[in-house]
Amino acid sequence: MTRDQTLQAPTYDCRKAFAEELLEMAREDERIVAVCNDSVGSSNLTSFREEFPDRLINVGIAEQDLVGVGAGLANGGMIPFVSAAAPFLTGRALEQIKADVAYSRARVVLCGQSPGMAYGELGPTHHSIEDLSWIRAVADLPIVVPADPNETRAVVRWAATSGGPSYLRIGRHPVPALGGEPRPFVLGRSTQVRPGRSATVIAVGTLVSRALDAADLLSAEGIDLRVINMSTIEPLDAEAVLRAADETGAVVTAEEATTTGGLGAAVATLLAQHRPVPMRILGVPRQFAPTGSTDFLLDHFGLTANGIADAARAVLRHG
């Protein structure tokens, strides 16, 4: 798909795919429950509530209780999908995520909705750019960031059957479908969405399609960019990262999150110790965003096709 095609392609809110797949699975498995914090609407759970009113647990505006109740439901043999806006789920209930879910190895699927800067003008209180850093610091908790509707469906299905806890980042900002046949999600396995030899962009979520657009921009300049969708941030697909470093010699990471502890930090930690190659880390620097729409803020922080292309040019030119 060329850049123009991508820009014109229809885009999707991944929360819809999340909600549809969850409802489908709830029909197949009566252990599945949705747990939310007055977020029935924003988590797209209205249909779920209509079909399974008893299995939609709404604890009200109470995120600590939300996550603790989820852990208890898991203890009692249910498969809870604990769903809330990502900033409140991960920020307010971080200690419950650590102690009740990860450390207790409770089979809770934590669903952070509308992450990154999806809430644009609502401001930094409602942005969830710290979540990847926070959750990455917690042991034994996989972090999965699907990049399009098909992958969102596959990830939701995987999470219900994984047998352990997980944190899913469910995007709200519209993204194009990445193409390809739907296939089962495998934890820790990335997808190379574009082959290339000059340099590699490793991206997650909203930034994957933008990385593809960057590759189209650069191909006219003779730069052949590899693009990897690193849907699993923990555990990282180390093999794919090391191979990219070996074969392309330069790496750019891109994420709608702070640069302090998410994808870029995970990739840098690996490469610095095993394959030191020139790198650029794109994301939100350690600052609170100014007022603006999601698109404005993505532009503001260079999280665009042009921003990624600039970073690739720079890493190739200057190392």
Add this chain to the structure above:
Amino acid sequence: MLSVDVTRAEQFRISRQRLAERGRDATLQAIEDLARRVRLSDLEMIGRARLGHIGGDFSVVDILATLYGAVLNVDPARPDDPERDRFVLSKGHSAGALYATLAHCGFFPLAELESFAQPLSALNGHPNRTKVPGVETNTGPLGHGFPVAVGCALAAKLQGSRRRTFVVLGDGELQEGSNWEAAMTASHYDLASLTAIVDRNRLQQGARTEETKQLEPLADKWSSFGWEVRVVDGHEYAELLSSLDPSSTGRPACVIANTVKGRGVSFMEDRVEWHHKVPTAEQVVAAREELSA
């Protein structure tokens, strides 16, 4: 994960069966006996490890002994039984008392108590469900166990199960707001199978609860949140046992158990410093004598 003490687990099962036949006095005697053994074991554990929370352990022991001695429908040989009653110790710093109780019931060998807080022991300073059978969730930070217990009770309700859920909360712990979130949820969902027991020893780490941040009128607080409230002497086994009967109103039940921190050892009772003070060798001897009397 520690494994079951087969002999002791079988004794536990038989003892619980016989109690049903032998009546209430025998039951109360068995609870008292379990409580004495738990206090003595906990004293030795803390004396050996040189750390622990002996004050809060000794205030909660009689509650634990009543639950495990006569109330909880659990089988130490089958700690994963889906239909077991759930017990959550939200005041996780009383891990010593919980470990000693579980060991005396046969969930794991008594000898394991000697490893308490030693390097690589399963018996951490706070309980870990992935290592210690009988532990339902990892507690330690306060205000965590109650929401988890609410989830356990919700699961039972969704499944149409009659199993019960019990959670023990410290009184100081009630200063954590998450508990009141959980109290509202349990009430909203009419979780009559859930019993919350407050270990009301009136002391917290630094001072009396009422000097630190006032909890009273505590019974009114629970009532206003929609709970059926029972206030009892937390060291009187007959009162405790009756208070743990299933809810009669369809509401979740709260037992406010008035207790004494350090209960059973004269020089520890109701003294703030024994929150986590460790007895000297001489004090261990003196305490052992009092507890054995």
